Amino acid sequence: MSKDKNTPTRNTKVMNRFDLTSRLVAKLKSEEAVIGGIGNTNFDLWAAGHRPQNFYMLGSMGLAFPIALGVALAQPKRRVFALEGDGSLLMQMGCLSTIATLAPKNLCMIVMDNGVYQITGAQPTPAAAVSDIVAIAIGCGLSNSAWAADEEDFERLVDQSLSAAGPTLIGVRIDDKPGVGATRRDPVQIRERFMLGLGVRQAL
Numbered sequence: 001m002s003k004d005k006n007t008p009t010r011n012t013k014v015m016n017r018f019d020l021t022s023r024l025v026a027k028l029k030s031e032e033a034v035i036g037g038i039g040n041t042n043f044d045l046w047a048a049g050h051r052p053q054n055f056y057m058l059g060s061m062g063l064a065f066p067i068a069l070g071v072a073l074a075q076p077k078r079r080v081f082a083l084e085g086d087g088s089l090l091m092q093m094g095c096l097s098t099i100a101t102l103a104p105k106n107l108c109m110i111v112m113d114n115g116v117y118q119i120t121g122a123q124p125t126p127a128a129a130v131s132d133i134v135a136i137a138i139g140c141g142l143s144n145s146a147w148a149a150d151e152e153d154f155e156r157l158v159d160q161s162l163s164a165a166g167p168t169l170i171g172v173r174i175d176d177k178p179g180v181g182a183t184r185r186d187p188v189q190i191r192e193r194f195m196l197g198l199g200v201r202q203a204l
Contacts, residue, residue, distance in 0.1 A: 013150045017112050017174045018044040023155055024081065024110070025049035027162075033071050033198060036183075037064035037084040041112055043179030045083060052197030056183045056190050062092025065099065065109055072104035072167075075198060079106050079162060086113040086133060093136065099167050100141030108161035109169045114176050134171040145169035 021044045028034070028051070035055045036042030041064070042056040055071075057064050068082035089111055099107065111133050137145040148154035148170055161168040184190075195201035 014173050014175050015148075015151060015154070016177060017041070017114075018048060018177075018180045019151065020110075020112070020154055020172055020174070021045055021083065022048040023151065024083075024158055025051075027155070027158055028053075030079065031197070032079040032081060033068070033075070033194075035064045035068040035071065035080070035082045037061075037082075037088045039085065039088075040179030041083045041085050041088075042183050043181055046183045047179070047181035052193050054197070055194040058183070058185055058187055058190070061088040062090075062095070064088065065095045066092065068107060068109070069095065069099050069102065069104065071198070072107040073102065076104065076106055078198070080104075080108070081161075082107070082109045084109065084111055086111060086115065089133065090131070096137050096140040096142060096169075103166050105165055105167070107167045108158070108164070109167070111169065111171045112174050113171055114174045134169065137169045137171075142167060142169050145171070147171045147173075 017040060025048045031053050033053045033055070034045060034051070036045035036057060038057050038059065038061060045054055046056060055067065057067065064082045064084040068080050071078070072080040113133060134145050134147050144164060144166055145168070146157060148157055154170065154172060157170045161170070192201065
């Protein structure tokens with residue numbers, strides 16, 4: 001069976017996660033929330049620009065998008081970004097259908113796809129060969145999903161998401177370089193700082 005001509009082509013340029021994360025953080029001007037998935041995704045988020053509106057997921061795969069969905073629904077006037085690896089998203093693929101159903105207007109999901117479970121030993125993920133995450137997202141009902149062709153295209157897609165009228169998903173192909181730095185691994189402090197950053201807790 002031939003590929004549907006309406007399915008966006010997976011980009012071929014391999015980019016760098018820290019560079020892309022830094023480009024995203026540089027565009028944040030209005031206290032947007034950013035949810036980083038486990039491992040290198042949140043290591044790079046921390047190093048690119050630590051902010052009280054950042055949440056760093058520890059210990060559980062696949063929860064960046066569900067957490068971001070909850071934030072987007074709870075604070076519909078705040079733009080919310082979620083950063084997730086391909087391996088983590090494959091652990092929680094059903095969240096895409098839920099997000100498409102609830103359709104928060106303020107949520108942008110970014111999938112960092114290097115085709116491996118990097119933290120656990122670089123075993124290949126299905127995304128390395130047979131699973132096209134953007135095509136899956138579109139099939140789940142997230143019609144505003146696309147592969148970023150290169151860094152400039154990534155920035156263009158991020159800019160579009162800031163005024164989008166529905167959830168967006170951006171897929172990026174990245175290299176397998178390790179994350180930059182390391183997140184301070186204190187879940188209580190991460191949670192409390194994030195709650196303060198979102199204005200749902202007051203400093204004592």
